[in-house]
Amino acid sequence: MYQAIAAAAARLVKIAVMILIIATFNFLLVHAAPGDPAAVIAGQSGASDEKLIAQIRAEYGLDQPLHVQLTDYLAKVASFDLGYSYRQRQPVSVLIGERLPATLLLTVTAFLLALAIGSLLGTLAGMRAGRWTDTVISVLALLFYAMPVFWLGLMLVLIFSVQLGWLPAFGFATIGPSLTGIDLVLDVATHMILPVTTLAAIYLAIYARLMRASIIEVEHQDYVKTARAKGASRGRIIRHHMLRNALLPVITFAGVQAGALIGGSVVVETVFAWPGLGRLTFDAVMQRDYPVLLGIFLVMSVLVIAINLLTDLITRIIDPRLARAG
Numbered sequence: 001m002y003q004a005i006a007a008a009a010a011r012l013v014k015i016a017v018m019i020l021i022i023a024t025f026n027f028l029l030v031h032a033a034p035g036d037p038a039a040v041i042a043g044q045s046g047a048s049d050e051k052l053i054a055q056i057r058a059e060y061g062l063d064q065p066l067h068v069q070l071t072d073y074l075a076k077v078a079s080f081d082l083g084y085s086y087r088q089r090q091p092v093s094v095l096i097g098e099r100l101p102a103t104l105l106l107t108v109t110a111f112l113l114a115l116a117i118g119s120l121l122g123t124l125a126g127m128r129a130g131r132w133t134d135t136v137i138s139v140l141a142l143l144f145y146a147m148p149v150f151w152l153g154l155m156l157v158l159i160f161s162v163q164l165g166w167l168p169a170f171g172f173a174t175i176g177p178s179l180t181g182i183d184l185v186l187d188v189a190t191h192m193i194l195p196v197t198t199l200a201a202i203y204l205a206i207y208a209r210l211m212r213a214s215i216i217e218v219e220h221q222d223y224v225k226t227a228r229a230k231g232a233s234r235g236r237i238i239r240h241h242m243l244r245n246a247l248l249p250v251i252t253f254a255g256v257q258a259g260a261l262i263g264g265s266v267v268v269e270t271v272f273a274w275p276g277l278g279r280l281t282f283d284a285v286m287q288r289d290y291p292v293l294l295g296i297f298l299v300m301s302v303l304v305i306a307i308n309l310l311t312d313l314i315t316r317i318i319d320p321r322l323a324r325a326g
Helices: 002-032 037-044 050-059 066-078 092-127 132-146 149-163 181-219 222-229 234-256 258-271 277-287 290-318 320-325
Strands: none
Touching (some): 092 234, 092 258, 092 277, 092 290, 149 258, 181 258, 222 234, 234 258, 258 290
């Protein structure tokens, strides 16, 4: 028990150190980008004289040396303070808290859809390797993987919204009527179809290809041959012997890809005017709103770390040998 507590404490310390390192890197990266927030704010207010810019820099502490700004920022992060937005005039935590649910709804739905359908298609292709089913799935997976996310999103809007008129093109929900209950759920679900499909398509293709290769590899393992020799049915062999082992690399890779999935939501949210962190990130970049950018990057980093911890837990559940080894 004491060993388990010590291991958990050591992991928490590592996570805390990792978050501080990420926060430091994000700070230096954002401040290395061209553009002066004070000049942007002054320009958008209709004046850009040097005196006003100097006042704005002093107001937000931008006139301090970089190491002093970094120290102040890390102290705020350690106290769970993400700062104050230059442009929105609100705490960054409030802005992120308003947008985070929409982003999580979009990314989690796309992630689960891509993982489920990709694993299913990959299993089907792997079990029928060399046949026409395998060829069709492999070609479609390669096609989806090659499509740029923004292009796919625009094509879906043109086809299903503009031409056919089946689905809404933009937004989180219908503007105007005050929907409640099941009507609101159905309305949001309808608005989610196109952005979720766009975000999930490329990762679905990746998981399908990876699952196919994993199934083909597992199918030739000794324990599968032994199960066949004992007369186990094909369905039982697939469910109890092949899928558990074939899923391990797919789930592990999915955890690693979580950061790219969250990053990809920036493009999708911009294309579909989805009111999540992606849109907030785009606006913050254009406005040089450093505190908002740093807050978003930090929250995304913490989400990626949490997803990787969850992935590690799931892999240990699927294969208990990993738990004993670790």
